[in-house]
Amino acid sequence: MIRFWRQAPLPLLLLILGYGFWVSPDFKEIAAGVALFLFGMLSLEKGFKAFTGGTLEQVLRASTNRLWKSIAFGITSTTLMQSSTLVSLVTISFVSAEMITLAAGIGVIMGANLGTTTGAWLIAGLGLRVDIAGYAMPALVVGVILLLQRSKVLQGIGYLALGVGFLFLGIHYMKEGFEAFQGAFDLSGYVIPGILGVLLYTGIGMLITVIMQSSHATLLVIITALATGQISYDSALALAIGANLGSAITTAIGGMTANLGGKRLAIAHVLFNVMTATVAIVFIGQMAWAVDHLGALIGLADDEYLLKLALFHTLFNLLGVILLAPFTGVLERALIKYVNPAPKSREKPLYLYPGALETPATAISALRKEVGHLYDNAHDLIAHGVSLRRSVIDSDQSLADAVKNTRRIIPLDVDDVYEAKIKSLHSDIIAFISEIQGRELSQQSVEQLYDLQQASRDIVEAVKATKHLQKNLSRHGLSANPLIRERYDVIRLQIARVLREIRQLRTQDPETVTRLSLDAIKLSVQKSGRSFTADLNELIRGRRLSSSIATSMMNDENYAFEICSNLIEASHALLLPPTRAEQSAEGQLALNEQDIARMAGGNSNPRTRTHTDENEKTAG
Amino acid sequence: MKTKKLLARLAGFLSADQTAQREELKSIRKVLKKLKAKERDLTARLEQTPPGDEHEEIAQKLQVIYAQRRKGVERVRELKGRTQNPSPS
Structure with missing residues (x-):
């Protein structure tokens, strides 16, 4: 994540943000929400890292020896960390260090894609209904107190609490910003019907995710925009597909700096997400129909678009896992066969790359x-x-x-x-x-x-x-x-x-x-x-x-x-x-x-x- | 959990030193097992090798394994004595 921002043309970004802050106070609030949300994710990442160095590694090794275990591990860890990017990048580093197999890595990535959908449920179900900022304050206070302690474990918990606090606060600001934004500017007037609209919104979702380096943040934007009527339900579905694709690009950027094992896993991630997205785009009508029926079954009202969006997100990721899981072995063999190292002299390090320092x-x-x-x-x-x-x-x-x-x-x-x-x-x-x-x-x-x-x-x-x-x-x-x-x-x-x-x-x-x-x-x-x-x-x-x-x-x-x-x-x-x-x-x-x-x-x-x-x- | 198990756990908790010694004993036995397997392999090879440089090399390797196993067996005896008759602390 940090690497991307370093490489991005920072002055241009600051200029655009500065202009936005000057023109619209609502934009300022939305941007602050995104910034707080991302900062919360950084804190969570830091908190979880405090617990690595033994325990995480042992758990990882024991939990990835079967495909179903790898998938379950991906779901659980992403649900806990609320960052599929972090789980994917850590998995790449484990595959690169040959601590887990490529097949196990693919399983974890599939699980991470499913696990990330819990974020949509969290934001849609809780974030916009409850006064989430009320929960953020105690988390922030407790977090800071724990952060000042000497024990590394307490500091780790402190970072986790801060992370949760900032995530909640970010959601709150975004919600406020979009609500105020609604009166000034109505995006729903720009809905493009048909497949062109789906593709366009998928592209936009992808772009937002690549810029923010977090599909979670994108989903938050989508859900809040949908809640305030800024975008239509159909456009939100396409944006969610785009967010999934964008997260694969984030991992791919991380994977490119890894060694061969990491590159193979990054390619598997991109293939998986592209395939899932293609299926979702092609069958978007049928998927929406399935969401309506399933939603009715679990008691969602017709106009509960937020939860329906979360359901759609879960459904199309689940579909991807069901479609790909039987072919994990085939995919692993194909990647090993076709993705080979470029011929290079032996003096270059084969295993040392920044990701290994995770x-x-x-x-x-x-x-x-x-x-x-x-x-x-x-x-x-x-x-x-x-x-x-x-x-x-x-x-x-x-x-x-x-x-x-x-x-x-x-x-x-x-x-x-x-x-x-x-x-x-x-x-x-x-x-x-x-x-x-x-x-x-x-x-x-x-x-x-x-x-x-x-x-x-x-x-x-x-x-x-x-x-x-x-x-x-x-x-x-x-x-x-x-x-x-x-x-x-x-x-x-x-x-x-x-x-x-x-x-x-x-x-x-x-x-x-x-x-x-x-x-x-x-x-x-x-x-x-x-x-x-x-x-x-x-x-x-x-x-x-x-x-x-x-x-x-x-x-x-x-x-x-x-x-x-x-x-x-x-x-x-x-x-x-x-x-x-x-x-x-x-x-x-x-x-x-x-x-x-x-x-x-x-x-x-x-x-x-x-x-x-x-x-x-x-x-x- | 049965009382016996609970008591065994408690005893283990109270005698951390003994637990460490048991761990050590287990590890040494594992290494001794590896050495024994190697010894068997080398002895078989020695019987099939005609006298000469290679024969001498194998015999030398066996000599080293004997010395290492002797050290290991002595340590095992020492540890066994200690775990059976723990010294008063």
């Missing part, structure tokens, strides 16, 4: 995926850095044979690839983390953020070490001297094994994988390092290798150790178990550095990572 859970989930993306880029670069194809690492082929049979060093400008595929992504990750840190987070979220930031840094360190290693590898890796070649083969094999082991762990079912498997990789790296050094010392003692090449090898083995250790540490953050209790259990069972050093066959002094830049000074 809640801490979506933000951290998106961040974990992005660090995984960075890891994948680093995996490819490091594999090439040790002159092995990614396909070889990912296959079951013997790595020892692949290393032994290497005939050429793969040409690679590590600096170039680092700049393009690693550094830019790392910067985006760091920027995203600072964005999240600006929000309120639980202790657990803070720890997860720290781990992911550290993982991103570890990946970068591994790539930097690859750069140094690759320089010597291209010089000596395929040396004609078998003693040198064999030592470099050992280094390459160790790195390739770590890449393969981690890749296998990351592709396994998260239910069966445990981070404890990383201990075995650590032990293997430690053992390999010790045996390498012992071998090298023997060769130096026997004067079979010159000390200069031996020094280079020692440095390179150190780089290899850096690469492996950093990759292991990074994957530690990526292979996070589902619950905190399991994380702590794994922590208790994990071998510490001393255990690993002892098992590697030496004293219990662990070999620790050194910073790559420190090695740079001694690089051979």
Whole structure:
């Protein structure tokens, strides 16, 4: 919503409003009503956000595993929040973070469309009959008192009360404004009959909703205008259809900034609303007839147009749900098949977008995926850095044979690839983390953020070490001297094994994988390092290798150790178990550095990572 | 709700420390189960692998799993002792 206003030509808008205020005091009252109504919605949004960060996410996941549950969830949440836009945008962020499936997202959107119709009932049934401003005042007072409290929960409730208060006050001002407006200007004289009129009013309804970014506000305008006789009942029906279409556009604007999952859901929303609107426009006569009959059944008088409009709104949205719900699976498959990412280089973030910041859970989930993306880029670069194809690492082929049979060093400008595929992504990750840190987070979220930031840094360190290693590898890796070649083969094999082991762990079912498997990789790296050094010392003692090449090898083995250790540490953050209790259990069972050093066959002094830049000074 | 259930709930509420320990016990057992499954898988692979580098790698992985499971079993014993004989507070 805010983004739209930022992009809108603000001076022009202010000019039009200024002119309106100058010309008509009634317009001023109507505009103030809309402004208060929108402000009330913002407050409600803020209030509900105070309760996210755990509860909402858990409820969402449990409530969307079946289509009917998704629809029911959409109805309930929209009824409570009185904003289908908010529910749709939050759903987009959940689908984007792959926390719920696309089909579940479509279900929630359908439910939200139905849930939003409760607003029409509320406004038509209560808003214009009861002195709603009378209820607004206590809500505002209570809201402000709660807002001044320290407890976040009370503040959240305060925002909710303020939201309700401002919504009611907005309705009141709009009603007053339209009543006064009626005497001065009669819109009902401009009724256009036939399909042209329906299309025109649908367009107007859509436009008002896009401008106000709220179908609720549009419905309020429609209902108050209808109540004061400014527009005819038929025009109001068409305007309500337009309001529905407009709300899809609002979501589409939000969805366009999301990732692929979000875009697919936004498209589903537009398709759903366009289809529902088309059916409603084509069968508007039959629908009006059905409303009359149903209205009579539930005891509505013929001239109770407000409630009849609310009934129409509910009926055509319900019709849309009934028509589309059986095809949710088909729609999901079609969207996955036809809506594909534009080919783009891998260095662009795939999961970080502003919508993911909606809640801490979506933000951290998106961040974990992005660090995984960075890891994948680093995996490819490091594999090439040790002159092995990614396909070889990912296959079951013997790595020892692949290393032994290497005939050429793969040409690679590590600096170039680092700049393009690693550094830019790392910067985006760091920027995203600072964005999240600006929000309120639980202790657990803070720890997860720290781990992911550290993982991103570890990946970068591994790539930097690859750069140094690759320089010597291209010089000596395929040396004609078998003693040198064999030592470099050992280094390459160790790195390739770590890449393969981690890749296998990351592709396994998260239910069966445990981070404890990383201990075995650590032990293997430690053992390999010790045996390498012992071998090298023997060769130096026997004067079979010159000390200069031996020094280079020692440095390179150190780089290899850096690469492996950093990759292991990074994957530690990526292979996070589902619950905190399991994380702590794994922590208790994990071998510490001393255990690993002892098992590697030496004293219990662990070999620790050194910073790559420190090695740079001694690089051979 | 039956009285027994109510009493169990009340006891759980009053001994938050014990509840945490039970949770810990449950999580460790879950992880131990994963390790056991992995161990079985690796043992089967070890039997089919001829002596060589790969054989050695698998044996090493098994060695790590034994060490981790030992730690886990010790912790389980410790926690079981505590939940059965809670220390006076």
